[in-house]
Amino acid sequence: MTTVPPTHPWNPPADDRALSPYTGYTRDHWEAVADGLLDAAWRWSTPGRALLDLPGKPSVSGVRSDGLEGYARTFLAAAFRVAGADGKDPHGWLDRYAQGLAAGTRTPGRDDTESWPLILDHHVQGQPMVESASVALGLRLTRPWLWDGLDAAVQDRAEEWLRGALRHVPAPNNWYLFPYTVAAFLESVGRGDEETRRARERALTLLDGWYRGDGWYADGDGRAFDHYNGWALHLYPVLEAHLAGDTVLADRYGPRLREHLECFSLLFGGDGAPIHFGRSLTYRFAASAAVGLGAVTGHTPLTPGASRRLASGALRYFLDRGAVGEDGLLSLGWHGPHEASLQRYSGPASPYWASKAFVCLLAPAGHPLWTAPEEPAPVEEADRVPALPAPGLLVQSTRADGIVRLHNHGSDHVRPHEGESAAQDDAHYGRQAYSTHTGPTAPGNVPDNHLAVEMDGVTSVRRRIHPLGAGDGWAASWHRPVFVSGPPMVPGLRVESVVVARGRYELRVHRVAGAPPGARVVQTGWATGPGDGTPRSLLHGLHGWTGRDEARAPQGTAYTPWARVPRLTAPAEGTGVYACLAVLTGEEGDAPPLEQVAGVESADARGITVRWADGTVTRVGFEPFSVSVSVSGPGGGK
Template sequence: MPELPLPLPPEDRTLSPHTGYTRAHWEATADHLLASALRYTTPGHALVDLPGPPSKSGVRSDGLEGFARTFLLAALRTAGASGKDPHGFLERYTAGLARGTLSPGRDDTESWPVIGHHGIQGQPMVESASVALALRLTAPWTWDTLPAADQDRVERWLRGALTHTPAPNNWYLFPLTVAGFLDSVGRGDTETRRAVERGLDLLDGWYQGQGWYSDGDGRSFDHYNGWALHLYPLLHAHLAGDRRLLDRLGPRLREFLDGFALLFDANGAPIHHGRSLTYRFAANAAVALGALTGTTPLAPGATRRVLSGALRHFLDRGALSADGILTLGWYGPHAATLQRYSGPGSPYWASKGFLALLLPPEDPVWTAPEERAPAEGPDRVLALPAPGLLVQSTARDGLVRLHNHGSYKLDSREPERAPGDPVYARLAYSTRTGPTSAANTADNHIALTARGTRSARIRIHPLAAGPDWLASWHRPVFPEGGPVLPSARIESLTLARGRLELRVHRAVGVPPGTPVHHTGWAVALPPEAAPAPEQPDEITLAGAEVTGQFLGLYGWHTRRVIRAPEGTAYGPWALLPELTGTVGDHPSATVFAALASLTAEPGPPPLTGQVTVEVDDLVLTARWADGTRTVVCLGDDGPTVTEEPA
């Protein structure tokens, strides 16, 4: 395929001083994405077979995924333009609807796969939600133009989502979305009502507070909160004009956005945490949803700043291939960013990021001057005890870090297995670094060594919280066939101040003599940038965009720099610092403390001298350079933290 350069209009630095982007840039990007993807449609337009390795669901399901997710983008683009469709996108999708549902399940060029149970041809259920939502948004120009027989066939295919079992998580919102569409076109019944009520009841059960839902049973908190758990039910309520449901769910979204909007870097990047990161700027869908439904704490100019910042961030950094296709990765292709369910059409869930196009051109989100993003405000530390997340942003560089003391991808029925998922198991994530792969040494990790193997952090249990700190514990889990330490646990606490992170750990029930390893931030660097083997007390790794620093404060006796040859989503090769100590007999010998920093400021001052610590039994006293004293008591009922100002 020939190269297709992205044709963007001139920047408008008067209206949008931070990004230069306006609504016209969003429309041009949507048109470019659609025109590029639709070159890969089958002759009858029923499948979009994008280039790339197939997902575990197979190429037929992948072709439906390409159709459904780009159809959603076309729907947002045309519905936001009151049906104007100068490129004829909807005509092609309408033809594909009729052809794909003519004989579902047949092994021909065009037929869609039937919808099955999760784990048994279940991926089409995911795509049914995009098809249904796109039809709901464009009904006058798609659904209403179909002959009655074609409508009946589309309905029969969609109803497969109502009669099969979803995955025990956000998947239950896909039948809700299908049912909402069928209700909206006069085809609702007891089955559709049951699907909506079931989804909403489960949603209430997953709500944990502070605007955050767990993605099913357990404590899975990630971007699915925004682009699924808030999006589907609240957009359904908005489109249905259901005031009661809006009043029930809207305040949760408002509270969610109060913290979540802080998770976008000044450079536009969303936080790099959790699965399905190849959906990229879909992360901003909840920000647009807040504006669309009137349930946002953000001013219109700040809303557009976050939205356009995320879109531009990825467009500027190679998310599109030369022929205009969203790649499977983060910036460019990156295999470690993907899951087994990721196929060539998967990145087009990024379509959800275009939700703001449903706001009319005269809406203040499009007409108000851009304001600063929340991360560009004063330095902030925000504790979110409900999901167990501590957010840390610094104004001078606009960088955001997320300290994880409560999110993991495992439900109550699943056993803990090493090595753990890198996008959940780490102590910290940021908007400018990514975790190392499971095959390399884990960054931002605390581990024990037993019989030559290192432990993993799988289930993360919240322990205690304060305004600028969070604590949790986990059971050290070794690879299958490895050692088992019956009553061992590691308690971890992070306290954030400016760019600094005080990390305190306690080994409980761990045999004396057991080695303990603690790693810091993984910084993408070229191989020739590797530092000399002999390191001072403080390890500094200076990359092109960020500098990572790591200093052992208490309990460590060796330090080194480790290579991560598989790199991260931010570079093909990375380095990370590591401290090593040993668990002792005395209570104070079970305590370990380190100071970490990740910053984009050039030439940051050393960590040495920023804080000193003393440990007496299970009481750690930290004295900061400004004279403030922080006392951490590591008791059996969980830690407490008190601070005495200078």
Template structure:
């Protein structure tokens, strides 16, 4: 990919300008179009197929790259004639080539990118189609309004289709109902501090920025209406979840979308609904883009399936060859033209250390020396129908901590940043998380240890947990309640090759290391520091963890007592 020369005057930290974003979009599109079908309805990119099949994967290649092309050409600048190709593909695809939109099917996901692309490029693509071609495209898109989405952010796919149809003068009661339904659900998913759960329950992840805020906020902006999705409040915390090197927090599913994580920052800058200055916003989005371009995310000009480079454990069963192109959402920044302050203001970098508690989602952000850690006492991704005792470990949601320089170990390896009980040889996992509060420098929660089918549940067994932080130090307190005789407790720390000790403060009697041979998205193989203890009944244990540093000398026992008074031992009303 050929990029312009860096501009270290306007952008002293990244060197990136709007021209770099345009060139990146063009480079990604040029590489992807080498794999277009003869009728241009599919982009059949190389790689492992998704569970939806190759025709759906080809549609995904068309739709997600179309989104990048649409943001790239939204001001009418199309020197490479991208829109001519997408118009031809649309005509062929909606004439019967594309798979039909069905209940909870991948084509429904892709219909939103097609619809948003058409809305952004309406004068140069849609308006040049014949009436019959428009009718066929509408007929295919409208099926998104008539089929059942997955019970989460998917409701904004028919929402986005409906918004396009209304912008094209084809709105009706069906489109109005699709939009109203999604916004009613979104209101019910709001948990505070600018964060939505991705559906019922408590699933907090990057879908907040690249779906739940993006689709309705962008629709409002394009219509000239006020934004009502708490975007500005969300960005007050979300902007901290990037490292000094540009890495987003490695947390939640679909991380192969990579720099799509920057889309909410870009959207805030474009719409003005942001607490960040234009120069700060540009640094965050450009630093994130540069992070991935510099770390092997491209193979032959194509976004590969992984994080830095290919990485199987980063993927989900629905990930296919074109899945990474949801990264196209970051190009929403190009809706700001060359004269917009996002591109004309001098780039600003913020290196301020900060700790921020978010009681709504039950998260604690710890930013120190360019690394951000996210302490998780509220996000579990357990669907309501799964109940309290879902037994499958989910490394992307169940761990106590995540960061911008580490990834969790895989489900088949020892768990990092975890507390587990071992009873008769069975090791517990953490699934449904019950927040107990977050304030100042701490967050707390409790959970029932869940074992596999061979180990019956122990009545009354639970673990109460608190994380409290000072600078780069993490005090981790765990109270085991109702442990039967012969119970072993295991606490693990950070999975990384950085010096990251885990040191006993109270109750731990064993010290060791566990090996994770499958490694993480950051390291091919890692060792995980571990503390152990034999417990019975109710026992409180505490340890100090550090990521990439050393444990400071302090009266940690006194700090344990202080935090317990504020949290687990605090009087309840």
């Protein structure tokens, strides 16, 4: 692993490869990174320190909201840093935030240099509600050293501003945990009432309704399963239980976090990368927040050494790959700047929700999280193919190359009341598979990992995903293809999709039903870049495919500025079954040609039977739907 680039504004400690043989990072590194990020961000504060106006293109919420975002999200990092050091604040961070709180709440809503925007409904410039939770949590964490020393008038003004979160409507998802966090803080300082009680009760009632099992919450009433599970839906209630010493709350939500980490810990690559999946990926190493929280609260199946390996691995992964620019600021993107990774709500300070990763600093220096030797990450221990039936996901990891793949047959970004439109295609949910080493191609480029139906040259999009199930090494779903021009849908057109994972191989089977005359089907594989050191992407047709070529994605992915995508094509009419093998691998050396890995024994419109080279037989049936595996030879599949 490379060293931290010299352009970073902080001077990191030397690597400790005895204590941390995988990452070299210790608690001192985490404190140094927090201090470095804070120092760079504070260079852009207003004179009264109420807003941090970081340079860059404003978000849709506007410059003032973005400035509040800079204050609030960096406050999280400072609060975890100081609280974890039992109030020691050698850089005087809390004095700055105290001054900013006083200035920002003096005349909220006023158009001047310092005033914070009002907290309104989510559809009316609602971003300040998000930031209110970070302000409240920062004040909760640092109460003895910040809040308790404020003038009563400033405390009253801060409370009045924060109560805007309790009196306005959040977005119908994890946003309900923002007024929850505000209410919890107000109650912790003796300012609770019926309004705070209702906010907390409403949030937890919704949260329980969104719980789907396997440790996963949907982010709202739909089927959005992504990183918000860790850095929001688990974080706020479990951290509140920890800070309040609320054993009832901890017993209610702690076991869900533990179960979540059973599978989520598998979604980090051997190089430390989190899975590149879902929205708000510019929050980067916030993906490790659930890991750190589990270690701090004890609600984790991971050993302290494995927890630190994952958290420090994710932190170092991004620092070593240019996430911090020469100005010391976190950029908008993944490694470095990357516009296709962003959402319209992303502004210059948005990446600082990465501060949630510093929750691990609540474990003091003598905690086993910091004193136990690092242990391997799960991906470094063995090949795994666990299924997650509740969210409809299948994890496929290979120890030899450290790549983790996530096959998506249950998570979309379509709310229950919304119709489906190809114009709303979201590459971060609609693709069949994601990984720790590749990203989806940009809009306008050929989509990777996609089964499309083409009509008159118009390619279909996968929007709402209907799970069919997930089991031992497989997952399945169906969807209605939608089109961006012409008729949005073709009557009766339906695609049923199954993936069966064995070692590094993916058997992808689709049944396309109701294809009209003149239609074509297109299957693409993983998008990878040119040159040495990048994974290889292979795609081999087993049944139904008649054409094969390679498409180019000139806008690349978050991992490469230019990408190639293997592609299979075939004419389609009526009902047909199509099967292929896909591979994403970083392994060196020769491997058997895909033609020798598996072959089709039989296939018709009702299903397909595939025999693997080791004698294992996989049968996928569609009438009724079923997936079965039988072994007539020695085990294997690698």
